[in-house]
Amino acid sequence: MVEEACFDSQEVGKGGSSKKKDRRFSLGSVTHVSTFSIDDDNTDTHLRSPSPLAHASIISKVFFIWPSALMVKKAKLTSEESLPDVIEADTSTFNLRTFQEMWDSEKERAGEVMKKYHLDANISSIIRPSSTPKEAYPNLFRAIVKHFMSRLCFVQLCMFISSVGKLVQAYALGCLLQSIETRDGNSIRWAGLLSLSGIVSITSLHHAFFFAWHKG
Numbered sequence: 001m002v003e004e005a006c007f008d009s010q011e012v013g014k015g016g017s018s019k020k021k022d023r024r025f026s027l028g029s030v031t032h033v034s035t036f037s038i039d040d041d042n043t044d045t046h047l048r049s050p051s052p053l054a055h056a057s058i059i060s061k062v063f064f065i066w067p068s069a070l071m072v073k074k075a076k077l078t079s080e081e082s083l084p085d086v087i088e089a090d091t092s093t094f095n096l097r098t099f100q101e102m103w104d105s106e107k108e109r110a111g112e113v114m115k116k117y118h119l120d121a122n123i124s125s126i127i128r129p130s131s132t133p134k135e136a137y138p139n140l141f142r143a144i145v146k147h148f149m150s151r152l153c154f155v156q157l158c159m160f161i162s163s164v165g166k167l168v169q170a171y172a173l174g175c176l177l178q179s180i181e182t183r184d185g186n187s188i189r190w191a192g193l194l195s196l197s198g199i200v201s202i203t204s205l206h207h208a209f210f211f212a213w214h215k216g
Helices: 058-062 068-075 092-124 140-151 153-182 187-214
Strands: 005-012 018-025 033-039
Touching (some): 153 187
16 A cells, blocks of 8 residues: 655745645655745745757757757856756656656556466465465566666667667778779768768767666
């Protein structure tokens, strides 16, 4: 049985008035209660600009042009308040909801295994008793690995494209050297293929690292 974890926050205004915000979610089987107060004078009301990734074009995302402005700001040592906001997928609320759905799915899977075990045990109890399988219990490691592999198939594709690009690079380099030696007039073609495969390889590898890091 999963109990709800209740986080109760209280905000105190200048006039002494207070207002509460309740956020409820369930994680595990222990109930946590946290109460804290926030002074309105210290509350950060600064609205940050949206993340450049949220409105970046396809070309900007492919070649990682969108963080250029952010890097320029960082180089000028601007304040933290001037930095853009994070995208929704990076917020704690989104990740908490994702983690909760992942854990609920794992508990549902374990529950189905447990039901099947009890059904089989009732049928075969006369013949021989059987121990409860490990798969009948929720496993956080299994849930995280399953979530990672199912949501990051794009990373595997990027790694494959990067590997193919490196192989094409090696082949094009050999053909380029041979073309220069024999002077067959195909040097420009092999040089272009060498450059193109290099761009594809490094871009795919950067996307693999970015998406893997983005998922933690």
